[in-house]
Amino acid sequence: MLAPGASIGILGGGQLGRMLSIAAARYGLKTHVFCPDDGSPAFDVAHAHTVAAYEDEVALAAFAESVDVITYEFENVPAATAAFLAGRRPLRPGLTALSTAQDRLVEKSFVAQLGIGTAPFAAVDSVADLEAALTRLGRPAVLKTRRMGYDGKGQAKIGVDDDAAAAFAAIGCAPAILEGFVSFAQEISVIAAFGDGGTFAAFDVCENTHRDHILDVTRAPATIAPATRDAAMAAVRAIGDALGYVGVLTVELFVLADGATLLVNELAPRVHNSGHWTIEGAVTSQFAQHVRAIAGWPLGDAASLGQATMTNLVGDDIDGWLELLREPGVHLHLYGKGKARPGRKMGHVTRVTPRPA
Amino acid sequence: MLAPGASIGILGGGQLGRMLSIAAARYGLKTHVFCPDDGSPAFDVAHAHTVAAYEDEVALAAFAESVDVITYEFENVPAATAAFLAGRRPLRPGLTALSTAQDRLVEKSFVAQLGIGTAPFAAVDSVADLEAALTRLGRPAVLKTRRMGYDGKGQAKIGVDDDAAAAFAAIGCAPAILEGFVSFAQEISVIAAFGDGGTFAAFDVCENTHRDHILDVTRAPATIAPATRDAAMAAVRAIGDALGYVGVLTVELFVLADGATLLVNELAPRVHNSGHWTIEGAVTSQFAQHVRAIAGWPLGDAASLGQATMTNLVGDDIDGWLELLREPGVHLHLYGKGKARPGRKMGHVTRVTPRPA
Structure with a gap:
């Protein structure tokens, strides 16, 4: 179990690493972000950062030496990098989760073997x-x-x-x-945390719509039947348990037209864009929850605070920042990236309607 | 008006600077923290930091050069330092607010001249x-x-x-x-933001209790009569307007036994310990609000999300961190400080009870 003041190593310096780093700081934990890209967004809020290639074993060894636990913001961490680091410090989520999620064939085979539907x-x-x-x-x-x-x-x-x-x-x-090809009625995602000793806490199932293959809007909770929600939760729990998972796990699923049949689309062994609404929309954010899980701490309360809608700001969408600031109750998040290229995630906004007590 | 990606200079590297820096990062703004103390808590979440004396004009000039606006987390910024910086970049809140608040005699005379009660x-x-x-x-x-x-x-x-x-x-x-000597019934504080062009947004008035002269617990909203609340708000607005204030201003007041008479105890030209509850207890936190104000942005919604209680963790109180993490719905904040000396503010916890809709 990490003590306050301990250090978390994060592979990847994008917006997910940035928001993880902020969540860690709230708990008095330091972060060290490792990323090949100079000027990465997460560097701005990290105690330390290293700019080096994921194949640079000298830099990786020094990075591991400086931290108490290692996590990542993306699943495409090279296998050799992950194995090198896992030999030096606890890697959470672990190698099994990572290798499963980074290969679509391995991932789908694994899910199917658990008796859970896929395309x-x-x-x-x-x-x-x-x-x-x-x-x-x-x-x-x-x-x-x-x-x-x-x-x-x-x-x-x-x-x-x-x-x-x-x-x-x-x-x-x-x-x-x-x-x-799957003709689905809804795409949903389940974001859940697996803590030390088998603890489990899931956020409300949320519902996603895409624009040009990029997540556009997430709404929580999803408008699905309670039995469908329970089945999605059970599938995610079975997946995490089978992986010996520690940390926040995201599972994207399709709901077919019958409103009941679920097919797993994809696993992400990490915090996820479709969970950004939890920053203001849940008692504990996905980022805080991931930090708690990998620190070996008790999981936080994942209850929602109301009905939340998260909208990504992609490319030029960021030009509307001032208008968004003027809208009462809108929570604007910008990632500190430089140029707003088409398709680049520049920020997001979340609107929360408090749930009647 | 600052654009996303702009940089805020912060004088002082304690927990207030740390939480300001996190709030700025959420909006895609960078921070540069200037503090004489090596390893200051705010450095962990700042894009850049400078360790130098407040009298070091070479360091101050480089600091000013690197940022777009300058603010501070404490009112005891030396007058010469403030004047030096204000000649180079906008200093917000400005020199008048700072010089007024850093001298108890000037402060009390100023308040009294506005026709507002003091001891x-x-x-x-x-x-x-x-x-x-x-x-x-x-x-x-x-x-x-x-x-x-x-x-x-x-x-x-x-x-x-x-x-x-x-x-x-x-x-x-x-x-x-x-x-x-003033025999008062309650100590309250008003935390309010003054934006560009005379905009104003106040958080719920809160009520403070102390232990060994250090803030112990803040409750929001304060249990005071609506007329008393309105009078406190009016006093704070008059104070801010007279100072040409931009940013978050904190005013501590005493409520006498009649429940109506108000005496201003102290001004703090900055975010304040008694406003930490706003991080989870208000739509916009005091830190986000200060950033918006000094950036020249529209002020955020200061409405409360419920009844909030903030308790400081001073000295050994931090030893209870794990127990606090186990309590559902408690928001634990630790400041990343090293040794828990007696009287040292190490963190705080906030509990929010949602307001019935």
């Missing part, structure tokens, strides 16, 4: 594999690289008339997974 | 002055240094049998003020 899928390592998979799963379908995809990157949709070889080329002929 | 007072520069003042104001009375007093330091109570010369010696024969 139909098949491994694709060649055009021949892809042709066979298309025959089995039908069209349309989505071809995704097994690794390193996010926000719609590394994906190719294959329609009725599309050429399989062209699609495989479009994702760089990388090891891939073909996923059968 | 009876007299200037004391010698034992002869003190004897005359005691004759006029009566005993018991409290002798206080004009400058640099806080948390009961620089004060001597003079009872019926106490020797005036000894009391003057006890405060180092410094320029002083004698205050007539």
